[in-house]
Amino acid sequence: MSSIKVGICQMAVQDDKQDNLDRAEDMLRQAKQAGCSLAVLPEMFNCPYTAELFPQYAEEYSGETTKMLSAAASKYAMTVVGGSIPERDAAGRIYNTSFVFNSQGKLLARHRKAHLFDVDIAGGTVFQESKTLTAGDKTTVVSTPDLTFGVGVCYDIRFSQFARCMTLQGAKLLIYPAAFGWTTGPAHWELLLRSRAVDNQVFLIGAAPAKNPNAEYKAYGHSMLIDPWGRILAAADEHETVITAEMDLSLIDKVRAELPILKHWREDIYTS
Numbered sequence: 416m417s418s419i420k421v422g423i424c425q426m427a428v429q430d431d432k433q434d435n436l437d438r439a440e441d442m443l444r445q446a447k448q449a450g451c452s453l454a455v456l457p458e459m460f461n462c463p464y465t466a467e468l469f470p471q472y473a474e475e476y477s478g479e480t481t482k483m484l485s486a487a488a489s490k491y492a493m494t495v496v497g498g499s500i501p502e503r504d505a506a507g508r509i510y511n512t513s514f515v516f517n518s519q520g521k522l523l524a525r526h527r528k529a530h531l532f533d534v535d536i537a538g539g540t541v542f543q544e545s546k547t548l549t550a551g552d553k554t555t556v557v558s559t560p561d562l563t564f565g566v567g568v569c570y571d572i573r574f575s576q577f578a579r580c581m582t583l584q585g586a587k588l589l590i591y592p593a594a595f596g597w598t599t600g601p602a603h604w605e606l607l608l609r610s611r612a613v614d615n616q617v618f619l620i621g622a623a624p625a626k627n628p629n630a631e632y633k634a635y636g637h638s639m640l641i642d643p644w645g646r647i648l649a650a651a652d653e654h655e656t657v658i659t660a661e662m663d664l665s666l667i668d669k670v671r672a673e674l675p676i677l678k679h680w681r682e683d684i685y686t687s
């Protein structure tokens with residue numbers, strides 16, 4: 416299939432976990448109603464984006480959140496990229512994990528955020544994910560009958576080699592559930608999304624939470640779908656919404672034939 420409709424669920428994440436799950440389910444329903452065959456939720460969609468709170472909301476697989484995601488994927492016959500949640504493993508470590516379900520509700524993959532967001536920006540965001548989280552250690556590329564796509568979580572988008580690696584594994588779409596804030600969001604969000612799409616000549620989704628004025632960490636919103644030429648096909652502002660757009664996958668081959676940067680790639684000289 417060369418055309419696929421995707422939905423990005425920009426939900427306003429609250430403190431109440433059950434409310435978040437209900438809201439996410441409803442937004443997946445809206446994406447299905449709009450004709451989407453793939454839908455994406457934002458980073459940490461079942462809990463506030465606060466490092467100290469991740470242990471309180473963490474779940475082992477399979478838990479209440481992943482059960483909801485699996486049930487929604489099969490009920491709506493859609494591929495669901497379940498944003499991310501705090502995932503606890505058997506040893507008690509917690510990861511920032513994106514669970515991906517196919518349209519039968521079967522778990523296809525889990526991506527554990529590989530680059531933890533530990534930053535201290537003067538006059539702006541201070542965040543230490545490593546206080547409570549452990550980093551994942553691999554890239555994640557998933558195939559459905561219609562599409563091969565890669566999944567990264569938020570800060571992973573700042574690492575161009577990470578996106579290139581997923582592209583070389585065949586990803587035609589890169590999906591980043593994310594939660595940029597109001598320090599780096601206005602400065603870097605659109606720039607990074609469009610750059611990763613253009614330098615890999617792929618479609619790219621950035622799925623963000625809506626801004627919740629009551630939250631301690633205020634998300635920037637502005638979820639987007641970008642095409643391989645760097646054009647914005649759909650964009651939200653900071654409010655809660657489901658945005659949708661059609662991806663014509665044949666555009667990838669066209670752009671790569673006209674401007675063959677992947678063929679011109681000189682790995683032989685990129686040594687440090």
Ligand SMILES: NC(=O)CC(=O)C(=O)O
Nearest residue numbers: 532569570594595596599
């Ligand atoms: N929240 C993140 O992981 C990343 C982010 O906000 C940024 O890179 O800026």
